[in-house]
Amino acid sequence: METQESYPLDVESIRADFPVLERKVGGDPTVAGEGDGDDVPLVYLDNAATSQTPKRVVEAIVDYYYEYNANVHRGIHHLSQEASVAYEEAHDRVADFVGASGGREEVVFTNNTTEAENLVARSWGLNELGPEDSIVLTEMEHHASLVTWQQVGKKTGAEVRYIRTEEDGTLDMDHAADLIDETTEMVSVVHVSNTLGTVNPVAELADLAHEQDAYIFVDAAQSVPNRSVDVEAMDADFLAFSGHKMCGPTGIGALYGKRAILEELEPFNYGGGHVRKVTYEDATWEDLPWKFEAGTPNISGGIALAEAVDYLEDIGMDRIQRHEELLTEYAYDRLSEFDDIEIYGPPGDQRGGLVSFNLDGVHSHDLSSILSDQGIAIRAGDHCTQPLHDKLGIPASTRASFYLYNTREEVDALVEGVDEARELFA
Template sequence: MSESEPLDVERIREDFPILEREFRGEQLVYLDNAATSQTPDPVVDAISHYYRHTNANVHRGLHHLSQEASIAYEEAHDRVAEFIGAEGREEVVFTKNATEAVNTVAYAWGLAELGPGDEIVLTEMDHHATLVTWQQLAKKTGADVKFIRVDEEGYLDVDHARELITDDTAMVSMIHVSNTLGTINPVEAIGEIAHDHDALYFVDGAQSVPHMPVDVQAMDADFFAFSGHKMCGPTGIGVLYGKERLLEEMQPYLYGGMMIEKVTYEDSTWHDLPWKFEAGTPVIAQGIALAEACDYLDDIGMENVQRHGEELAEYAYDRLSEFEDIDILGPPGDDRAALVSFNLDGVHAHDASEILNEYAVAVRAGDHCTQPLHDKLGIPSSTRASFYIYNTKAEVDKLVAALDEARQLFA
């Protein structure tokens, strides 16, 4: 499919047989994609093919299977690098998830570089994966943590960012797309402010890479993290992008096999990038399958993916806005990514989710790993509907109809 064409959603849904499941006579409406997307048959087939035909450890054997697996695993790094605009495989480290990618930078870079007087700047909408990691690292190093404000409409206050980021700032870390508000943040602008003060810049792309074209070089990110399981890939794999010069300077914080070059009883030296950060048997099948997921999304066209998700989010925003007793979090419907978080007056988010589940509508309820943001908003939790390439406006209508049942039940 070429860019800027409407998605053939019915054709795409054929690749996701799980969407045909029924519960109590109701066909599944899966609207929990911000947590985990479903996995298409070509990606499942890639995993199966590896285990059926190529299963062997990588970089350790001279036999045919090991050579085949090693080539496929290395080429997976190349494919992911191409997908996000990295210069090459040296800048792409496979981890087990985005959280581990953040921790890799925090402990491999932060422990060595941060100390009292240094500042880490985050945002009030950051996911726990980044917020908690940098918060706890600051406690270990004596660094201070500051937070860029979120305004009443759910946007980052860029003027406040300019005030917070100073020559004492060592790291600015922010989420690209809010998994709660749907806000698409101005990463290039914030990154420029960070670099003007010689600070490094980390972008959490867990909610952006699955939904829009991403070019890490264009945004000039020093580090960038995302997960495979939110972008049609398998669970158990994440990606850390880092500028090659920074990864070269950093020391690994996980040690063991594969990441070493030479070992003596007295000392060890490290393998080339990216392998020095991939200790032990790596995520071989997952990496190969993630490369297949990149192919799958590119065949659809990331601009098409983005447009479809944002159209569904705007439609859901408009439908939910018809009701005075529904409070929607975040920016207007025409300026958000592919999700809508909301609360129905008088109904706890968990209760709403349970009732929606009775109609086979799968959503997420809770604080979405943004508990401080919910505290700031003065709410304990929210209900989140998040969309992807296989969702339809008819499914949004079913969500709205099921919410009406919840409304009547709690009236």
């Protein structure tokens, strides 16, 4: 029997915060006027790509534009001061959310996780790495990490190494200990794999890195939205995540960095807003974190990101994590009932909130299309992990990913949709 303790969220109340979940979809979405049919209710299971946005976060954006739209750190008039305070306090709020005791000085707002990776790679990697150094990644890295450090390695001559992924989707930690050696300067690891759902032991990897005086960069795009993350407990040197995966808007993300490290880094993006003194010969930089936020920032996005943090914490991160784990385990178990479905990654009770799989004889794109006709939104493709898919020996996979507003009934709809696709291709 399902109890409130087993399913700790009032999902129906939460769903009321997301108007898009009331939509019915049908018709051809690529043709004007054909994307708002009334055929089937929307079942949104593509949360690892982008989560939906609650009304109060949208209202925070609207309030900014309606009430105090002005640039920050550039004016002494009332609106500019009001906007500046809200934007600065948003940094403090996000810092507190991930356990950064240094406050706003340790949180840089970026466009997304990818830009955060590039900020460190360009500001630190291009200046500090050479042919005698190594960078250690995992075989399950998202392209945001893999391609970024791969290209830094090509430019600096640093060797890029990859920690093996075991058959069960977990990391080979003995291999990690071998690869992270005295030549290693950076370890970049995904916290929760966006393809396998693997929850990597980032604190243990941080210990291995720090034993060799190397830094660790944690890609937390798939963990910060749905579980409590404490950057100091895991001893991360850098950690990045994106707002659009955690009930926030697109175009805003955050980079956490230990203050002592950020103070030593040079900005890679130059212009206005991040400079203290400029002459015809040189320039000096503003204090943290502003020295890394050149130009007019995404002010409304930063304010809305803080509102998304408040929304998630009002619900409770531990409750969100438990709800997502239970849904994922249920989806894993239901899909495992079929012999012609292959699921990738760890068991259902040992993964983050997603399940990637393939139905025998049906390409993931075809399966996605069939599910879309039933209103079910999932992801099909390589999920920005092409090398991992090559290792798995598959061109693509189907991914269903869950969040705080999803239900067991939606998982049942997914399974029924897969069964219909099986019949169509029989």
